[in-house]
Amino acid sequence: MTVTIKDIASVTGVSYSTVSKALNDSPLVKEVTKRKILEVAKEMGYEPNLAAKQLVRKKTEVVGLIWPTIERIVLATLVTNITQAFKDTRYSMILSIDPMDTAMETFRKFQVDGMIIFEDDHSKVNEEITMPFVSYGVSGKKHANHPVIDANHEASMMKAVEHLVKLGHKHIAYAGLLQTKDQLQLEKYQGYKKAMKEHSLEPFIKEVETEGLDWFDGYSAVKTLLEEQERPTAIIGGSYDISGGILRALQEQNVEVPKDISLISYDNIPQMANMEIPMTCIGVPVDVLAQEIVESVLHRIEAPEKEATVKKLAPTLVERETCGKANR
Amino acid sequence: MTVTIKDIASVTGVSYSTVSKALNDSPLVKEVTKRKILEVAKEMGYEPNLAAKQLVRKKTEVVGLIWPTIERIVLATLVTNITQAFKDTRYSMILSIDPMDTAMETFRKFQVDGMIIFEDDHSKVNEEITMPFVSYGVSGKKHANHPVIDANHEASMMKAVEHLVKLGHKHIAYAGLLQTKDQLQLEKYQGYKKAMKEHSLEPFIKEVETEGLDWFDGYSAVKTLLEEQERPTAIIGGSYDISGGILRALQEQNVEVPKDISLISYDNIPQMANMEIPMTCIGVPVDVLAQEIVESVLHRIEAPEKEATVKKLAPTLVERETCGKANR
DNA sequence: CATAAAAATAACAACGTTGTTATTAATGCG
DNA sequence: CGCATTAATAACAACGTTGTTATTTTTATG
Numbered sequence: 001m002t003v004t005i006k007d008i009a010s011v012t013g014v015s016y017s018t019v020s021k022a023l024n025d026s027p028l029v030k031e032v033t034k035r036k037i038l039e040v041a042k043e044m045g046y047e048p049n050l051a052a053k054q055l056v057r058k059k060t061e062v063v064g065l066i067w068p069t070i071e072r073i074v075l076a077t078l079v080t081n082i083t084q085a086f087k088d089t090r091y092s093m094i095l096s097i098d099p100m101d102t103a104m105e106t107f108r109k110f111q112v113d114g115m116i117i118f119e120d121d122h123s124k125v126n127e128e129i130t131m132p133f134v135s136y137g138v139s140g141k142k143h144a145n146h147p148v149i150d151a152n153h154e155a156s157m158m159k160a161v162e163h164l165v166k167l168g169h170k171h172i173a174y175a176g177l178l179q180t181k182d183q184l185q186l187e188k189y190q191g192y193k194k195a196m197k198e199h200s201l202e203p204f205i206k207e208v209e210t211e212g213l214d215w216f217d218g219y220s221a222v223k224t225l226l227e228e229q230e231r232p233t234a235i236i237g238g239s240y241d242i243s244g245g246i247l248r249a250l251q252e253q254n255v256e257v258p259k260d261i262s263l264i265s266y267d268n269i270p271q272m273a274n275m276e277i278p279m280t281c282i283g284v285p286v287d288v289l290a291q292e293i294v295e296s297v298l299h300r301i302e303a304p305e306k307e308a309t310v311k312k313l314a315p316t317l318v319e320r321e322t323c324g325k326a327n328r
Numbered sequence: 329m330t331v332t333i334k335d336i337a338s339v340t341g342v343s344y345s346t347v348s349k350a351l352n353d354s355p356l357v358k359e360v361t362k363r364k365i366l367e368v369a370k371e372m373g374y375e376p377n378l379a380a381k382q383l384v385r386k387k388t389e390v391v392g393l394i395w396p397t398i399e400r401i402v403l404a405t406l407v408t409n410i411t412q413a414f415k416d417t418r419y420s421m422i423l424s425i426d427p428m429d430t431a432m433e434t435f436r437k438f439q440v441d442g443m444i445i446f447e448d449d450h451s452k453v454n455e456e457i458t459m460p461f462v463s464y465g466v467s468g469k470k471h472a473n474h475p476v477i478d479a480n481h482e483a484s485m486m487k488a489v490e491h492l493v494k495l496g497h498k499h500i501a502y503a504g505l506l507q508t509k510d511q512l513q514l515e516k517y518q519g520y521k522k523a524m525k526e527h528s529l530e531p532f533i534k535e536v537e538t539e540g541l542d543w544f545d546g547y548s549a550v551k552t553l554l555e556e557q558e559r560p561t562a563i564i565g566g567s568y569d570i571s572g573g574i575l576r577a578l579q580e581q582n583v584e585v586p587k588d589i590s591l592i593s594y595d596n597i598p599q600m601a602n603m604e605i606p607m608t609c610i611g612v613p614v615d616v617l618a619q620e621i622v623e624s625v626l627h628r629i630e631a632p633e634k635e636a637t638v639k640k641l642a643p644t645l646v647e648r649e650t651c652g653k654a655n656r
Numbered sequence: 657c658a659t660a661a662a663a664a665t666a667a668c669a670a671c672g673t674t675g676t677t678a679t680t681a682a683t684g685c686g
Numbered sequence: 687c688g689c690a691t692t693a694a695t696a697a698c699a700a701c702g703t704t705g706t707t708a709t710t711t712t713t714a715t716g
Binding site: 332333334344345348349352376377379380381382383384385 | 671672673674675
């Protein structure tokens with residue numbers, strides 16, 4: 001049998017309501033009794049009954065995360081970081097990898113207080129949802145009337161290009177998914193082009209287009225690139241996986257990084273440090289991204305006013321060992 | 329405000345206990361009243377309060393799935409299939425990607441009725457756990473006293489080799505992760521060796537060892553292999569990702585599949601059909617794996633007797649287009 | 657030291673269900 | 687038609703909490 005506040009009450013010889021207050025650290029109970037109760041509770045292995053609490057408080061203190069496409073390592077890292085960020089709050093998180101509607105039904109059943117939704121092209125958020133939620137994705141369509149957390153892709157590319165320019169680079173290529181409807185990928189590419197223009201540079205003549213977002217795609221794109229006459233002096237990799245492939249391809253062809261070609265990757269995750277060569281990268285650090293996301297939901301849950309905040313987060317450039325001075 | 333059985337009661341003019349019975353399809357309430365109540369409930373958008381139900385029934389009808397390493401697509405597919413399998417039961421599932429102990433704490437808090445644990449080398453199940461659970465993984469250590477669901481790797485390799493032998497192959501290579509402590513990977517390789525022996529064949533001279541489990545690993549392992557003098561006539565790929573890389577490498581080197589080399593992959597997931605060439609594969613089909621896993625937890629939850637069943641599931645070979653007659 | 661005020665604790669009603677027991681209505685039968 | 691069954695419904699006590707109100711104990715004060 002599980003132990004309840006009543007059990008604690010009879011052991012300590014106080015009423016169960018006092019136990020309840022003590023456990024919630026209420027100022028209404030004397031310090032010494034409080035201490036004793038806490039001690040006994042711990043000793044007995046008391047674990048509060050969430051259901052009972054929920055029943056009276058009408059709050060679950062749980063938020064649901066909808067993540068329909070478990071695939072990219074970057075998102076996995078983000079999820080892990082979000083989990084982490086919740087540790088500092090009194091909320092917990094549960095995860096659903098179901099398609100959006102199914103997931104939402106589950107969460108409604110669990111009566112979560114709010115949701116985080118990873119939006120993608122397959123599952124767009126419909127604006128009718130009554131439950132507090134924030135979405136992480138591209139803030140594209142103008143008037144989302146729910147909070148959106150978004151990484152600022154243009155700013156990322158600006159910073160990346162700027163960094164390379166400072167090192168003397170002029171021939172900067174972007175390697176990523178181009179032919180796609182995936183808004184996020186497009187924004188990165190557009191950001192790159194815009195950044196190049198602002199620095200009065202021509203985008204690298206031959207577009208380095210990957211076929212997908214996998215390691216392999218970066219690998220083969222760059223292998224083809226190296227067969228060309230003209231090589232860039234720097235490459236911006238569109239994602240963690242892609243850049244991994246790029247680096248591999250470069251190494252294999254005995255192109256020295258960063259001596260021959262500098263490489264800078266989109267996505268700012270700790271794993272970047274563990275690559276064959278620790279990778280210089282640009283992007284919103286996952287931990288701040290995570291922090292921002294949970295703060296945002298919690299705020300939304302606790303302050304129900306309906307302003308639609310689209311929050312574009314500023315990227316950070318982390319210098320590691322894949323960028324060097326341009327050699328021409 | 330959410331609608332409760334009391335609301336339904338006052339609308340239909342019956343007592344709330346009758347409403348409760350009607351909603352649970354009890355034989356104690358007359359058909360006509362039942363119908364009316366159900367109708368009104370639907371109309372009012374009634375959604376049962378899980379917390380209240382849980383409080384009195386002492387059951388959540390929720391099982392938690394612990395999945396500490398979100399990485400392999402195969403596991404993701406398995407998770408999806410498990411979610412699916414739960415649809416046919418009255419249980420739901422929640423997912424945690426936390427390390428095992430953290431995840432377990434969360435689940436204890438939510439008071440799930442049982443757990444499914446994806447065991448790996450980092451997070452071994454400790455046998456002290458009181459909550460009903462099953463683990464999916466390698467049944468290695470003899471006396472697990474909890475249910476273990478395991479794919480029969482030896483049987484898989486037997487079937488794969490047998491299939492190839494029937495097609496006349498003698499030079500069969502296995503491409504997979506060899507130098508590892510990962511029990512699962514080792515079992516596959518050992519299964520392969522055993523199967524070869526039983527068919528009185530020599531394992532392929534040059535071991536095709538991948539450095540990891542990624543697409544790229546299969547790719548580069550096979551590229552090196554093709555530089556060798558002697559080529560196998562068939563390759564068994566150790567996992568979905570690896571096989572994907574193998575196929576890519578083969579294609580790139582203009583080795584025709586299956587004319588020049590036959591390929592058969594471990595892992596039996598639907599995605600195998602969508603590869604560059606639809607892939608013949610071996611393994612327990614994910615859906616039956618999923619089915620088996622959920623049946624197993626539910627059984628464990630509902631019948632608390634403690635027998636330690638290790639269930640090795642029989643693999644199925646799915647013929648597609650990557651295997652053909654041997655050419656020597 | 658009596659008593660008012662403040663502090664500490666206890667009692668109790670919720671919360672939305674389920675399951676058991678009590679009550680009322682319908683039905684069958686001599 | 688009266689009464690015993692049986693069918694249908696109603697009433698009510700749980701479940702483990704929280705929050706509000708009532709009671710008791712302690713402390714301060716003239």
